[in-house]
Amino acid sequence: MIKIVNLYKSFGNKVVLQGVDLEVYDGETITIIGGSGQGKTVLLKCIIGLLKPDKGKIFVDGVDITTVDKKMLRNIQKKFGYLFQSSALFDSMTVFENISFGLRHLRLTKEELQRRVKLYLSYVGLKDIEHLYPSELSGGMKKRVSLARTIAYNPQYILYDEPTTGLDPQMTEIITDLIISLQKKLNVTSIVVTHDIKSAIKVSQRIALLAEGKIVAIEPAENLLYSTNTIVQKFIKGET
Amino acid sequence: MKKIILGLGRYFLFVIETFKEIFIPPLEVDVILSQMYEIGVRSVPVCILTSFFVGMVLALQTGISSTYVLNEPLYVGTVVTFSLVKELGPMLTSVVLVGRVAAAITAELGSMRVTEQIDAMYTLGTEPIKYLVIPRIIAFSSMLPILVVFTNFVGVLGGLVVSYFKLNIPTTIYINDCLDYLRVDDFFHGFIKSILFGLLISTISCYKGYYTEGGAEGVGKATTSCVVVSIVTLLISDYFISALLVAMRIG
Known part of the structure; x- marks a missing residue:
């Protein structure tokens, strides 16, 4: 609470x-x-x-x-997870790197990371965009990727x-x-x-x-x- | 005046905070290595170009001036080597890196700040100082002295070319002039200075970027301010660092 x-x-x-x-x-x-x-x-x-x-x-x-x-x-x-108004995706990183950023302390294998990134992308209704950079996404897609990044490390709030x-x-x-x-x-x-x-x-x-x-x-x-x-x-x- | 004092205070707090974080593991080794490549390796061509020509012009001016006074170009190698190793090498390389790297660091961190990427990093469980600032400071402060050693060598080589082809000084005499009077502590004088310059420039550029505010215009202002403050600080601190090193009998 x-x-x-x-x-x-x-x-x-x-x-x-x-x-x-x-x-x-x-x-x-x-x-x-x-x-x-x-x-x-x-x-x-x-x-x-x-x-x-x-x-x-x-x-x-x-x-x-x-x-x-x-x-x-x-x-x-x-x-906590925080979804920013501006999405605040790291523009020098791909979608995959953005979503896996919050998971990097867990020392997961690359396969596990790929599996999780795919899973969270599917939660927000996206797929096969892991290799794209934020500048290649529309406003709505950025928001959804940002949401996937936010939920990727299972926040309580x-x-x-x-x-x-x-x-x-x-x-x-x-x-x-x-x-x-x-x-x-x-x-x-x-x-x-x-x-x-x-x-x-x-x-x-x-x-x-x-x-x-x-x-x-x-x-x-x-x-x-x-x-x-x-x-x-x-x-x-x-x-x- | 109040603004300057407040800014200085905030800068020192930032530096203290950063140095505290350096000793808390883990270090972002991958980021440090990629920054070393970006700051060090990718600066080599511009450093070679500038230092080679500085060595050439130093030899030319020394040769011509000593010919006026002494009727022949004497001690050209000595002047070129001393100037480069103790003073011009660290200063010149630092100025080149302010333009090529420090401005880019401020612009990058500044743009991350105004687009909330630094805040996002924080909310994703990563301390931005640890991920963004410390790797850049370590990489900058370690690569600058290495680049200085490199530029010293290339500058002396530039002097050799002018001495041989323009001033008709035999290569052996030029090399003997270079090495006869140079002591190990002269080398360390420039080397230590370049480490301190590296720390100064990297902390200033990271500080300016980290605390950028005011959107795209703010990023522009922060970048300009980084370049001006870095160069002015370099020139002022150069005298005091040199005086201190001389008092400590280093060079």
């Missing part, structure tokens, strides 16, 4: 997170929605340790990652940062279905950050709205559109 308590993060004078409280239960998919620049990605990066919060606590399976030493933090981070942003409606649907099917296959706990409400309702059990640096509402996904919370309604209707 992930528990975030009173989390603060600022960059210079710009305060981004101002006391975020959130609990993510094991096995669930929770989506964090919110406008651009509200700190959704910052929150994800704090959870995985890419950013250090100014104040507050983040408990992962009962351990506060804001106070542990570097070695312990690295061990906890191995429980997957953090999705804007998984469908910049994709056409068809590809958005494919990625959304992929997240749901991976959730069923791997039984992971997922946090999805997006401002695509349709996709959020489809993939998650609960939806949290981040506004003005705080979680202002948490609703069951199916109830979101009927929420009585005025901030939620304003966000859905696109009002400022």
Whole structure:
């Protein structure tokens, strides 16, 4: 379980997170929605340790990652997979090398690596592209390869940062279905950050709205559109 | 001024962090070897070309100048060898590598930073400093002294060509001039200097790339800054390193 308590993060004078409280239960998919620049990605990066919060606590399976030493933090981070908004594939490496990068510490044989890369590519609906470089892939394929790379080392938690942003409606649907099917296959706990409400309702059990640096509402996904919370309604209707 | 002090502080913290990581196994041996090839072996042609011509021009200028003063080209080999081994070899090779390698390191790491590839590496369980920075620092600092030895030899050879064909100095006299006054510690003076230059350039270029921000424009700025800062640092530190080595009676 992930528990975030009173989390603060600022960059210079710009305060981004101002006391975020959130609990993510094991096995669930929770989506964090919110406008651009509200700190959704910052929150994800704090959870995985890419950013250090100014104040507050983040408990992962009962351990506060804001106070542990570097070695312990690295061990906890191995429980996480992170899908970047930009895919962040290593552009000097092939698809095979990208997916097997997270597995290199396991000292697997080349045959085993090939088998696993093929398996994870099949999970995301791709095949026979191991030899290609990221520059030879379309935006949707990059996203899917990045997802295969993320799940390749069996993380317990997957953090999705804007998984469908910049994709056409068809590809958005494919990625959304992929997240749901991976959730069923791997039984992971997922946090999805997006401002695509349709996709959020489809993939998650609960939806949290981040506004003005705080979680202002948490609703069951199916109830979101009927929420009585005025901030939620304003966000859905696109009002400022 | 505040920006410079903050930058220096962050650079030293980066260097301390990096050197701490060097002693924590495992080392990325495969990456180190590929970087050694990229930095060392692939720099050989440009180093040969530049040092050969520097040796030639040194011999020419020394020969002409000593002819003005002494009516004949004396000690050409000595001047060429001392200049190259103690000063020009390390400095020239370092400047060539700043242009050919350091700028590329900053651009590569910078572009990985702005496209979140460094963050991705971190989330995949690999410490980016260990995988990206340490191999480049080790490879750079070990290949630069080797290249310097190589360029010294080629530069002296360039001087020999001009001495023989242009100044009509017999080969044996040129070679005797080269070796008669050169001591082992003169060689080590340049060698030690090149190791320190290697450490300086590689840490500056990795630091500039690692902390790049601001998209494609930021990568461009970081690369330019890497080249300027590296060369200025080389020229300033050259005096202090030389003075220190001389005080320690090395060369």
